[in-house]
């Protein structure tokens with residue numbers, strides 16, 4: 581404990597700040613904005629680790645011109661009054677966490693796009709915050725996501741900035757997600773549960789990324805807390821990008837298998853996402869739900885924790901615990 585801690589009336593250190601950082605999202609659902617965002621995202625060597633001289637011309641010359649006009653209408657289909665769902669919920673969560681942490685500055689940031697993580701960290705430094713806790717809103721650690729946030733911290737000069745690595749087995753987070761499953765069961769009765777996580781190239785996991793192991797551990801802990809028996813749930817991976825082999829089984833393939841086995845009702849939950857986004861609202865709740873309906877089934881999506889009070893309690897407690905650690 582230092583003098584400023586001892587004299588502070590309420591919490592931790594007077595100059596503490598918490599940054600809740602998410603992946604990022606386009607500023608508008610238009611091809612140029614999607615192109616800018618995807619250019620920054622897919623140009624990150626943590627995300628696509630192909631040789632730069634090969635990948636950057638391919639990305640800017642072929643991938644972005646084809647993908648941006650295809651993806652922009654998908655963004656438009658989920659766009660909210662306040663903007664992209666990922667941005668709206670991340671902002672809402674930061675506000676709700678701020679209410680729970682008097683005396684600590686709590687702000688939101690994005691790894692790609694706005695508000696830019698690098699700019700947010702530099703602003704906090706310039707405003708005199710010496711003790712900054714960065715909470716990547718990724719429950720499971722991956723080199724493609726969490727480590728890329730660390731890269732930004734290293735670039736701005738990491739002194740006084742700590743980074744939460746993961747919270748995939750945090751009991752309060754597990755319980756908060758399980759509570760959403762129990763609430764769904766009370767409303768609609770039990771159904772088979774599919775845990776759908778964002779996928780990764782298989783090669784990333786083969787090179788030692790702990791992501792898949794943490795996804796499996798999260799799913800098992802949440803299923804146990806929700807009172808599910810083995811056989812009542814599965815784990816799968818969605819959002820494949822590119823031609824390489826990605827983690828299996830895929831969400832789409834698993835839903836097809838379940839339909840073939842005569843399963844008619846499936847709840848899908850996505851506890852790799854802190855907030856709903858294109859990948860949950862469009863890919864799961866629209867695309868995959870339609871595919872499953874075409875096979876005679878009913879898919880119900882269980883929303884992310886988003887900016888709910890329960891989520892804010894979990895993240896505030898997590899941040900408090902890390903700030904109090906010396």
Ligand SMILES: C=CC1=C(C)c2cc3[nH]c(cc4nc(cc5[nH]c(cc1n2)c(C)c5CCC(=O)O)C(CCC(=O)O)=C4C)c(C)c3C=C
Nearest residue numbers: 603604605606627628651666722724725778821857858859
């Ligand atoms: C090689 C490509 C990709 C890797 C690796 C990857 C990992 C990864 N992504 C998330 C979380 C999200 N991804 C989102 C969108 C998205 N992801 C990729 C590609 C890779 N992701 C693309 C190209 C896109 C954009 C949409 C598209 O063009 O299909 C989102 C949603 C963003 C939004 O604006 O709503 C999230 C969230 C994780 C957690 C992860 C690794 C574990």
Ligand SMILES: [Fe+2]
Nearest residue numbers: 603778819859
């Ligand atoms: Fe992604």
Ligand SMILES: [Fe+2]
Nearest residue numbers: 819858859863
């Ligand atoms: Fe997708």
